[in-house]
Amino acid sequence: MPTSPIAEGHNSVGHHSREAFARARGVFPDGTTRVTIERDPIPRYMGRGEGAYLIDLDGRRFLDLNGNFTVLIHGHGFPPVVEAVIRQLQSGTCFANPTLAEIDLAELICERVPGVETIRFVNTGTEAVMFAVKAARAFTGRSAIAKIEGAYHGTYDWVEVSQASGPANWGAPEAPAAVPSYRGMPDSVLSEVITLRFNDAVLAEQLIEANASRLAAIVIDPMPGRAGLIPPTPEFVAAVQQVARKHGILIIGDEVLNFRQGYEGASARYGLKPDLFTFGKIIGGGLPIGAIAGRRDVMRVFDASEGKPGVPQGGTFSANPLSMVAGFASMQALDHAAFAHLESLGDRLRSQLDAAVARHGAPFSISGAASLFRIHPKAVLPRETREAVLMGPEAHAMLELTRTFAEHGIIIPNGAGACLSTPMTTADTDLVSTVFEHFLATRGDLIERLPR
Structure with missing residues (x-):
């Protein structure tokens, strides 16, 4: 011992x-x-x-x-990240203009992950999920979302629903409740979230079918960390994808935590094919970061080249060069x-x-x-x-x-x-x-x- x-x-x-x-x-x-x-x-x-x-x-x-x-x-003080950040510190910490560093990291992720055609950087996983939900709403014209009971997706009101529910309030097995995560959460938020039970394929299909006309997206962490770190069954993945495709509901694959499961990420590992992805954590090399990515046609809601986009997305420190170079160095080493x-x-x-x-x-x-x-x-x-x-x-x-x-x-x-x-x-x-x-x-x- x-x-x-x-x-x-x-x-x-x-x-x-x-x-x-x-x-x-x-x-x-x-x-x-x-x-x-x-x-x-x-x-x-x-x-x-x-x-x-x-x-x-x-x-x-x-x-x-x-x-x-x-x-x-890569643990603490990973030399390639330290060296990249020191070099960038000497050249500047942030600019109002874009840099080559953001293109480098974007190209790496787009080339690596199946289904990622374009990408936008933000500062946290919470921001990434928030903008992914907004993008789904803008693309579909619907406002409600479905999410897994107990799954954590950051601190955006709609994805906080039922993330900390328990035996006293989570509802009947066949009718999981939409449970507020903090005192004062608006009832309107609860009314726009359908709570699914992880790995219950039959119930998920029933609830999605019943609410399909108002659902913009289904938010799925391929292996919900706070909800047990349990893998999805093939039946659950297949059922959710089939009913989503049938009704034009977007699937948001939240890989903020689980992207570390493999070279192509967790969705590829479990056969999930999201329309939108959210990333964070490991892609920043230890510095603050988040990203929304996915299908080119859906991501076009962020396109401001011809005027106001469907979803304006900025952020003073989004794609800051320190996070970009740290993330690129870290991800390059993740071969x-x-x-x-x-x-x-x-x-x-x-x-x-x-x-x-x-x-x-x-x-x-x-x-x-x-x-x-x-x-x-x-x-x-x-x-x-x-x-x-x-x-x-x-x-x-x-x-x-x-x-x-x-x-x-x-x-x-x-x-x-x-x-x-x-x-x-x-x-x-x-x-x-x-x-x-x-x-x-x-x-x-x-x-x-x-x-x-």
Whole structure:
């Protein structure tokens, strides 16, 4: 068993993190500026990153399985990105005019991804999804959308619907409710969103058929991260595509997170053929970015060459050269060999975790693909959101599991998808599986409370 690098107690954070959080509470509403920051009981502040590792303010080293929410596919301080950004910093950070750098990155993505004919850059995945929905509305003349229950697509009102619903409000199995994500969400937004259940092909077809005349688009994450990191069934993909094509409803493939699943992305992996794509995270090389892409005729709604376009899309920092050169350097390095390395590491780790579960007869299951994985404190692998939601003992077990990982020098998200990066080796994945097996062997007090 590896020796823990932490000597201050159970999942403790060091005094420098405590000092930083005390300062932060004076200027941020809850001491942080992102709701996604994990705290137990306060956040751990980082000082720097080196390859696959993070070093906190107290000098402690952690294997990083969060990667800033899957962004850092090459880890921290990736030399080609660092060199590209330094060169660009010396030439200028942003201009009101276009640069060659944006053409370079656009050409790379258009050449790589089947179905991507033209592209527009924005600053975040949220913006990308927002403009993709607007483009679908402008192209079809309809206003409503359909989306998957529990799937996260950023913070645009319509795609936030039902992203955090639960047993108390998600509705009957055959009639999933449109659930607001925040207090004050307008009823008009809820009325324009049809909630689908992932991998329920029959129900999806029925709901889309019933609302076809008003649906502009169906927004699909090929493997919804927050909804369990579960792959789509071929039947579900086929049913959604067939009914969408029948009624002229556009499919928006949200690959902001899952583009890291392969050289051509996740849609190609699962047979999904979107009309529009949204990208982000890895295409920026660690800098802010988003992109909308897809069919040339649909993307023409952004065309301003002959006057006001159907969808005006700007943004002061859209296609800023720092993000463009960082993204190009990162994506160039993501060749077939890099993806093969990540696929091999991911397959190895998921197999090791499954084997540990089998040896201990523990009620855990593992989902994911390529460089992504998620540990579920559930005896049966979930098939959709409702099966993936963590109940009381399950949530407690996951919290204790993330604490155990932290005690042994590994940062892993609590109840969410984790990711690998290209600088990782089999020694790193062996460490992850060893710590997981240690947890299964020593925390019978928690495991015996889990449903079987």
